Amino acid sequence: MSSLALDARSLLDEVTQFIYREARFQDDHAYDEWEALWTDDGVYWIPANGEGGDPEKEMSIIYDNRSRIALRIRQFHTGKRYSQTPQSRLRRVVSNVEILKNEGEELLVTSNAMVFESSAARGDTIWASRNEYTLRREGDALRMARKKVVLVNNETALYSMAFLI
């Protein structure tokens, strides 16, 4: 392998490991560890209808700036976030990790995910999505500057999904 190909390979490994780690934090409801993955200007977006159009104009399931991400985490920590008390039991599989764009400091990355949710009150639900990340290198670490979760069935009526996805 050329050194260029090795570099690309190790970058993909680093990105993939980052995404696996994020998935594990989400599955384990490790709220603070998950929050620490964000940059200070992070945006967490889950559109409601297909790709979502302009989130500044149209309703999204989640369109959180960094302070709203923090609010979401603080709400979990009250212990009275009843949509997650008891917590959903979760395991997800993440795959098809690709780096679509490499602009040095920032990477545009896509992956697919399937999440199995078991809720005490509602039973089992399977969620599937294409996840799109803007990852930024800050010091030694990658962080999420943007995460967009495009649920495959987001044009239909959805059950509550107050867990981290």
Place this chain on the structure above:
Amino acid sequence: MSNCAHVIPIAPAAATGPAVRWDELVHDDHVHGSLYTDPAIYQAELQKIWYRTWVYVGHESEVPNANDYVMKSIGPEPILMTRDKSGQINLLHNRCPHRGNRVCMSEKGNARSFTCPYHGWTFANDGALRGYPFPSGYEGADRSKLGLGKVARVASHRGFVFGSFAQEGESLLEHLGAAAGAIDALCMNSPEGEVEVTAGYLKHKVKANWKFLVENETDGYHPSFVHASIFEVAQSGIGTLYDSDSTAVSRDFGKGHTENDLRPEFRKRDVPMGWFGTTADKLPAYVAQMEAAYGKDKAREIMIDGTPHIMIFPNLFIAEIQLFVLQPLSVDHTVQHVTAIQFKGAPDINRRLRQQTMGSVGPAGFLLADDAAMYERTQLGVQASNPEWLYLGRGRHRERLDENGYRISDNTDETPSRGIWRHYKSMMEAA
């Protein structure tokens, strides 16, 4: 072929079962658990409520241009809301009169006509049959009887479009009663006197009977508990509106319409825009527009009182800044279609209305995900057999009439629930 084949009435499932004695299930301050779980009762409700009374369908601003259409519903039935070339709003059943195919599969768009893909029948957007292929096979057929089904009555108030499957009955304004005034008050919050529905919908499904949602919308007792988590971390002023010493009141307008009237509390606070959790200086453009439109004094009044919190039976919930449209799918499944209300001509506040709505509602909302958890847990709990009844007696001893003769009580009291059930019983008992 008979041209009238499509109008043969289908007997409702419930009509074949034993007659339900509604007064045995709905008492003044108790209701029976089976009302939320019995599939036969749900079928009866479709016939007696959803397919009879005025049901909110959509807002005229969702179809602003000639030939716009949007997919809506009345109960579990999909309904196409169209604006035809003359500007008229039509409510059409989404079913081909030929073989029953669903004619339109897209959520919204602009179309002068709809063509059924099965055999190519084409309908104008007012429902009339325009034509069918190979017409020689239909010699003698009366084409005027082969259009899309039309919702029997369509009426709107301030752009809010309602439909009723009943050919006859009270007018929309008679049905709305005082709720029409609440819609008017809402519209006053726009400097142009109109609200718009332009931000698209979240569709949030819950595994629960629709009536749990209707009752919860004006249940002023639950916020202190169900929403404690967000009140605690968001420094929201909402929590105290639902304290036991709040001066806000719950009200039963009759006809199933109920509200939490928060104005006494807002008037006491006397802060323009306080109802929206902000102050006038944060929204200078909006405040200036309001003052120009209504004059300083009236604008101040409107900006103190804010928007209503009213549940218009059976399916339109105006929650200050959000519009919820409730849609039952089955005895234990309900969808809440929810969007941010937009004040026509007020872009600076509209952006904040959208942002705040997105945070609060929908499947991951700070408020609504927790309401949904309660709906689903209640649906589970009510299947336990003992006690058989739900107790709705809170505040009965302190219920009183307001100056207009409507029943009111403390904001945390169950006056709204009792009003909803009184109306429910009268509808279910009607012939």
